[in-house]
Amino acid sequence: xxxxxxxxxxxxxxxxxxxxxxxxxxxxxxxxxxxxxxxxxxxxxxxxxxxxxxxxxxxxxxxxxxxxxxxxxxxxxxxxxxxxxxxxxxxxxxxxxxxxxxxxxxxxxxxxxxxxxxxxxxxxxxxxxxxxxxxxxxxxxxxxxxxxxxxxxxxxxxxxxxxxxxxxxxxxxxxxxxxxxxxxxxxxxxxxxxxxxxxxxxxxxxxxxxxxxxxxxxxxxxxxxxxxxxxxxxxxxxxxxxxxxxxxxxxxxxxxxxxxxxxxxxxxxxxxxxxxxxxxxxxxxxxxxxxxxxxxxxxxxxxxxxxxxxxxxxxxxxxxxxxxxxxxxxxxxxxxxxxxxxxxxxxxxxxxxxxxxxxxxxxxxxxxxxxxxxxxxxxxxxxxxxxxxxxxxxxxxxxxxxxxxxxxxxxxxxxxxxxxxxxxxxxxxxxxxxxxxxxxxxxxxxxxxxxxxxxxxxxxxxxxxxxxxxxxxxxxxxxxxxxxxxxxxx
Numbered sequence: 001x002x003x004x005x006x007x008x009x010x011x012x013x014x015x016x017x018x019x020x021x022x023x024x025x026x027x028x029x030x031x032x033x034x035x036x037x038x039x040x041x042x043x044x045x046x047x048x049x050x051x052x053x054x055x056x057x058x059x060x061x062x063x064x065x066x067x068x069x070x071x072x073x074x075x076x077x078x079x080x081x082x083x084x085x086x087x088x089x090x091x092x093x094x095x096x097x098x099x100x101x102x103x104x105x106x107x108x109x110x111x112x113x114x115x116x117x118x119x120x121x122x123x124x125x126x127x128x129x130x131x132x133x134x135x136x137x138x139x140x141x142x143x144x145x146x147x148x149x150x151x152x153x154x155x156x157x158x159x160x161x162x163x164x165x166x167x168x169x170x171x172x173x174x175x176x177x178x179x180x181x182x183x184x185x186x187x188x189x190x191x192x193x194x195x196x197x198x199x200x201x202x203x204x205x206x207x208x209x210x211x212x213x214x215x216x217x218x219x220x221x222x223x224x225x226x227x228x229x230x231x232x233x234x235x236x237x238x239x240x241x242x243x244x245x246x247x248x249x250x251x252x253x254x255x256x257x258x259x260x261x262x263x264x265x266x267x268x269x270x271x272x273x274x275x276x277x278x279x280x281x282x283x284x285x286x287x288x289x290x291x292x293x294x295x296x297x298x299x300x301x302x303x304x305x306x307x308x309x310x311x312x313x314x315x316x317x318x319x320x321x322x323x324x325x326x327x328x329x330x331x332x333x334x335x336x337x338x339x340x341x342x343x344x345x346x347x348x349x350x351x352x353x354x355x356x357x358x359x360x361x362x363x364x365x366x367x368x369x370x371x372x373x374x375x376x377x378x379x380x381x382x383x384x385x386x387x388x389x390x391x392x393x394x395x396x397x398x399x400x401x402x403x404x405x406x407x408x409x410x411x412x413x414x415x416x417x418x419x420x421x422x423x424x425x426x427x428x429x430x431x432x433x434x435x436x437x438x439x440x441x442x443x444x445x446x447x448x449x450x451x452x453x454x455x456x457x458x459x460x461x462x463x464x465x466x467x468x469x470x471x472x473x474x475x476x477x478x479x480x481x482x483x484x485x486x487x488x489x490x
Contacts, residue, residue, distance in 0.1 A: 149356025153416035154409030167361035170204030180224035183486035206473030224483030239462035252434035261330030262368035306470035307372035308398025309363035313339035359403035402433035422452035429464035
């Protein structure tokens, strides 16, 4: 009996030991599995450059955009080349209630979550990162425009269409006619007021070309289609001469050297036009010294490489037969007709349907007439030419060209008060496109007058100034582009 009792006690002990061992093994396996899951999840999130605390939220699903524009499930947060799709990503407080305060966005390549509630469950959508130019094309149709030339002004509304052509660096997409969705708020003036701009076009290299539209407010009298007179000029109280003298053909130059038709200022004889001096002063006071990193010596959001065409291609005949580089056109008091005159004034003051304006975004002498910042990098043109332009400007700021005005809807001696470049009353302003030089010199440059048409005046006339700058291709835009909700740059 004693033996049996002992045997029964041993059996209980063995069973107890087995139960404990099984419990220990189960616990270890469970903990190891959970730890492995948590480490894997944490590593994936860290790889996706998301900063978080483990108890803040849970990612229940990750989707990223594929090559066909759809979204597919992935088990890893995508990094380079992707950004959070704010319109589709969401966090849920429970099965039915969305956390409307959650902020999910990508800033400078980092996926950032903020204002989350504890234990939020988030579904994340990642779209392929878009340049500013690609953002502007979303929801727009593109049109080749009037490929046979422009015979009439454009007063129609083109809010959902961008037009295409080529410039020296690729396909450019430009705004035309009556548009109110190309407003940009970018930078602050020296009085800490917001500066407003209109987008002229997406350049062929992807940079974004802007023209100044005023400070402190984007308010307009017509729903944001045009701008408000002197408000869109940096010289609101005193008009500016393009240059102070008029009796030499060289004075049409943005910068010039006496006796050289294409001199741009690489030696000690350089002379700046009055209008360039005005632009430099304004840029330095408002953008170069800004604390919001607009310029920052080329490291900000303004592109240091894109330039401005002061087309001085010339002829001694007011026909389309160009003079040779050995004749005297473009210097001294020699009668000279410049490229923009021959392209944009067909039939003199009365352009006809059979002889249309034929503008171009290309700069004929890109080495000498494409004005760029002193630190501009070399780029390759669409015809495989290597160039960095003049590399002569103190700051990367210029003026609109007469060709760009024509592409936008304004023609020589044809009024157009509807398109977005019209500046309403008291709003005439300089372009940087030479027109002609008469027998006594009488150097002339195109202006856009307050009736919206192109005209030509002597360089010692006084008109308004609207700066033009180019934003880098890799910037991001938020907003709707209207005067009440302009694009903002990040």
